[in-house]
Amino acid sequence: xxxxxxxxxxxxxxxxxxxxxxxxxxxxxxxxxxxxxxxxxxxxxxxxxxxxxxxxxxxxxxxxxxxxxxxxxxxxxxxxxxxxxxxxxxxxxxxxxxxxxxxxxxxxxxxxxxxxxxxxxxxxxxxxxxxxxxxxxxxxxxxxxxxxxxxxxxxxxxxxxxxxxxxxxxxxxxxxxxxxxxxxxxxxxxxxxxxxxxxxxxxxxxxxxxxxxxxxxxxxxxxxxxxxxxxxxxxxxxxxxxxxxxxxxxxxxxxxxxxxxxxxxxxxxxxxxxxxxxxxxxxxxxxxxxxxxxxxxxxxxxxxxxxxxxxxxxxxxxxxxxxxxxxxxxxxxxxxxxxxxxxxxxxxxxxxxxxxxxxxxxxxxxxxxx
Amino acid sequence: xxxxxxxxxxxxxxxxxxxxxxxxxxxxxxxxxxxxxxxxxxxxxxxxxxxxxxxxxxxxxxxxxxxxxxxxxxxxxxxxxxxxxxxxxxxxxxxxxxxxxxxxxxxxxxxxxxxxxxxxxxxxxxxxxxxxxxxxxxxxxxxxxxxxxxxxxxxxxxxxxxxxxxxxxxxxxxxxxxxxxxxxxxxxxxxxxxxxxxxxxxxxxxxxxxxxxxxxxxxxxxxxxxxxxxxxxxxxxxxxxxxxxxxxxxxxxxxxxxxxxxxxxxxxxxxxxxxxxxxxxxxxxxxxxxxxxxxxxxxxxxxxxxxxxxxxxxxxxxxxxxxxxxxxxxxxxxxxxxxxxxxxxxxxxxxxxxxxxxxxxxxxxxxxxx
Numbered sequence: 001x002x003x004x005x006x007x008x009x010x011x012x013x014x015x016x017x018x019x020x021x022x023x024x025x026x027x028x029x030x031x032x033x034x035x036x037x038x039x040x041x042x043x044x045x046x047x048x049x050x051x052x053x054x055x056x057x058x059x060x061x062x063x064x065x066x067x068x069x070x071x072x073x074x075x076x077x078x079x080x081x082x083x084x085x086x087x088x089x090x091x092x093x094x095x096x097x098x099x100x101x102x103x104x105x106x107x108x109x110x111x112x113x114x115x116x117x118x119x120x121x122x123x124x125x126x127x128x129x130x131x132x133x134x135x136x137x138x139x140x141x142x143x144x145x146x147x148x149x150x151x152x153x154x155x156x157x158x159x160x161x162x163x164x165x166x167x168x169x170x171x172x173x174x175x176x177x178x179x180x181x182x183x184x185x186x187x188x189x190x191x192x193x194x195x196x197x198x199x200x201x202x203x204x205x206x207x208x209x210x211x212x213x214x215x216x217x218x219x220x221x222x223x224x225x226x227x228x229x230x231x232x233x234x235x236x237x238x239x240x241x242x243x244x245x246x247x248x249x250x251x252x253x254x255x256x257x258x259x260x261x262x263x264x265x266x267x268x269x270x271x272x273x274x275x276x277x278x279x280x281x282x283x284x285x286x287x288x289x290x291x292x293x294x295x296x297x298x299x300x301x302x303x304x305x306x307x308x309x310x311x312x313x314x315x316x317x318x319x320x321x322x323x324x325x326x327x328x329x330x331x332x333x334x335x336x337x338x339x340x341x342x343x344x345x346x347x348x349x350x351x352x353x354x355x356x357x358x359x360x361x362x363x364x365x366x367x368x369x370x
Numbered sequence: 371x372x373x374x375x376x377x378x379x380x381x382x383x384x385x386x387x388x389x390x391x392x393x394x395x396x397x398x399x400x401x402x403x404x405x406x407x408x409x410x411x412x413x414x415x416x417x418x419x420x421x422x423x424x425x426x427x428x429x430x431x432x433x434x435x436x437x438x439x440x441x442x443x444x445x446x447x448x449x450x451x452x453x454x455x456x457x458x459x460x461x462x463x464x465x466x467x468x469x470x471x472x473x474x475x476x477x478x479x480x481x482x483x484x485x486x487x488x489x490x491x492x493x494x495x496x497x498x499x500x501x502x503x504x505x506x507x508x509x510x511x512x513x514x515x516x517x518x519x520x521x522x523x524x525x526x527x528x529x530x531x532x533x534x535x536x537x538x539x540x541x542x543x544x545x546x547x548x549x550x551x552x553x554x555x556x557x558x559x560x561x562x563x564x565x566x567x568x569x570x571x572x573x574x575x576x577x578x579x580x581x582x583x584x585x586x587x588x589x590x591x592x593x594x595x596x597x598x599x600x601x602x603x604x605x606x607x608x609x610x611x612x613x614x615x616x617x618x619x620x621x622x623x624x625x626x627x628x629x630x631x632x633x634x635x636x637x638x639x640x641x642x643x644x645x646x647x648x649x650x651x652x653x654x655x656x657x658x659x660x661x662x663x664x665x666x667x668x669x670x671x672x673x674x675x676x677x678x679x680x681x682x683x684x685x686x687x688x689x690x691x692x693x694x695x696x697x698x699x700x701x702x703x704x705x706x707x708x709x710x711x712x713x714x715x716x717x718x719x720x721x722x723x724x725x726x727x728x729x730x731x732x733x734x735x736x737x738x739x740x
Contacts, residue, residue, distance in 0.1 A: 171675075171676075171717055172676065173676070173679060173717050173719050176674070176676025176677075176679050176680070177676075177679040177680070177719075179676070179680070180676060180677055180679060180680025180681065180684050181679060181680045181681055181684075183681075183684070220632075220653060222652075222653075222674070223652040223653055223654075223655070223672075223674050223713075224653075224654065224655045224658070225655075225688075225691060226674075262590075262632055262634075262653055263653075264632075264634035264635030264653070264654070265634030265635075265653040265654025265655070265658060266653070266654070282592075282593040283590060283592075283593055283594075283632055283633075283634070283635040283636070284593075284594065284634070284635025284636070285593070285594045285595070285635070288594070288635065302593075304546070304592070304593050304596075305541075306541075306542065306543070306546025306547075306549075306550060307546075307550050309543060309546050309547040309550060309551060310546070310547070310549070310550025310551045311550065311551055311553075314550050314551075314553070318595075321595060343593070347541055347543050349543050349547075
């Protein structure tokens with residue numbers, strides 16, 4: 001991959017910020033930007049070909065591989081943003097907990113007592129995840145201003161839940177037993193996760209990420225009271241820290257995105273995070289999401305990933321519906337404050353052509369023709 | 371178990387209907403009734419003792435065993451309703467698809483083509499699930515009017531999803547591929563499931579069930595548009611059929627309950643089912659649920675099952691919160707149109723004493739003292 005001597009910049013003087021970044025700030029836009037959660041992944045043959053030679057963790061930990069995988073969907077689909085190829089659990093070894101992927105994550109140990117929590121470390125991102133920061137620097141050079149790069153991390157609650165459960169789970173019995181049975185220990189664990197995530201995501205911004213996204217995959221396993229008392233204040237802490245890092249870097253309006261699945265019952269509370277963009281799954285319409293959240297925050301979503309397994313006519317119909325529910329479409333152009341995306345990660349059995357059809361359809365249906 | 375020569379009755383002349391039934395009808399009540407989803411199950415030592423001798427399907431298919439298991443939580447907890455011990459998949463063999471439990475359900479084959487759908491049968495409930503109807507008749511004698519008996523079935527969408535997936539799944543890729551890729555076949559499958567469930571649940575009412583509940587466990591995997599176009603109209607068909615069976619049985623106001631998890635984003639649409647009671651998971655507050663659904667329908671729910679793994683003080687605090695969000699509590703008495711329940715099935719690792727504490731707390735906090 002070619003090297004470049006140009007230092008990574010967030011914006012170039014005299015050049016407008018990228019479409020995606022302006023949409024995140026709810027500014028006027030010329031069409032609705034689109035990217036796809038998990039756009040770099042198993043549904044792409046070029047990804048599977050690379051993964052035949054390198055395992056998942058090696059792919060995450062080798063900047064050149066992470067860079068190449070990140071660029072694959074940008075080349076094939078023409079999406080409006082790149083998102084770093086990585087995993088929300090990469091900070092765990094630095095905290096003192098090794099993790100393997102077979103293919104789901106398996107932690108070497110679980111955190112269930114106050115002693116377990118005390119033994120956790122808040123890692124220095126440059127020391128424990130320097131490969132992520134290197135990948136970001138490399139990607140900024142490779143992307144060369146074509147589309148912006150999104151950095152990301154798991155939100156504190158989701159990180160904490162993984163540490164307690166030790167892997168994927170359906171009912172979160174161990175984590176809920178801790179949260180409702182030993183709330184002080186759970187709170188201490190959440191604070192370690194908050195500090196870790198805040199430092200990690202801030203370091204990504206310092207390395208050149210042009211937007212920062214927090215994935216709270218498991219927040220939707222909790223009800224409004226616990227979300228408001230326990231989950232969202234820690235997200236706010238991370239957002240504040242990342243904002244400070246962005247200010248220090250000279251980009252006070254760097255977009256911060258918060259995504260929580262199954263959040264329809266407490267979506268309005270997401271405003272308290274201070275995020276610029278709220279990611280919305282497909283279990284609520286964007287019209288209802290807007291009514292719940294009010295103006296002044298952008299929405300990202302929210303097509304059911306399962307739609308991309310269906311007929312092209314249904315893909316087009318449903319893309320048009322999402323655009324219309326956001327307030328845009330033919331004759332109306334792009335809705336302000338809407339970034340098109342799926343409501344959750346793209347499914348591994350998705351035909352790549354269907355993903356391409358979606359990107360093209362969103363462009364066609366929202367572009368303002370002059 | 372003692373026999374009785376008294377024929378099963380829905381109501382006795384001159385005797386008020388049971389508390390639970392009156393609460394379902396949103397009538398005035400003297401305290402908030404409570405029962406617990408999956409109240410007969412693995413968290414109970416007496417259930418585990420019985421299951422050491424009999425496997426799951428034998429327990430479902432032997433009326434005396436199903437009866438005994440159904441009664442276990444009634445005896446131990448003092449809940450205000452019994453729910454038949456069974457499984458939503460017991461009608462499948464009659465449709466032509468055998469099912470095993472190891473311990474999750476595993477179907478002998480999957481339904482994925484129009485030909486597969488054509489080969490399904492709509493079974494005669496007396497022929498294919500006579501043991502369920504026998505268990506209901508036996509239970510009505512055993513309960514002898516103490517608490518009412520709820521019959522139940524899986525809703526059409528959830529049954530159809532199981533038939534396509536062949537077992538539990540996280541992403542529903544096969545079912546969504548059918549629904550969005552071959553919608554006519556999916557529609558035909560949903561119609562067979564609708565007819566099956568309608569006949570099966572109606573037969574339970576004819577055998578003596580005093581309330582009928584539809585579990586739509588997987589409806590929450592779909593967005594508002596698909597729910598309104600595809601999921602809820604079929605629920606309405608079942609509700610209408612069960613209502614006709616209840617009228618024929620002389621109980622025109624037999625309560626019908628519809629439960630869907632992860633439904634916060636389209637809860638208001640549940641009114642179109644015609645159900646008397648909407649079951650609500652814990653991802654939305656009952657105050658928000660009431661605002662979404664309006665008056666004239668009862669709510670059942672909605673404590674996070676994980677709370678019962680926690681400290682007694684937290685169990686009491688959270689029970690009080692649910693009661694308050696429904697509009698009841700000390701000084702206010704029971705909220706009209708609220709049946710206390712968990713937002714999902716009780717977790718297997720729940721201490722039975724915590725379940726008992728919950729039942730006692732709800733009683734204490736809502737009873738009108740004279």
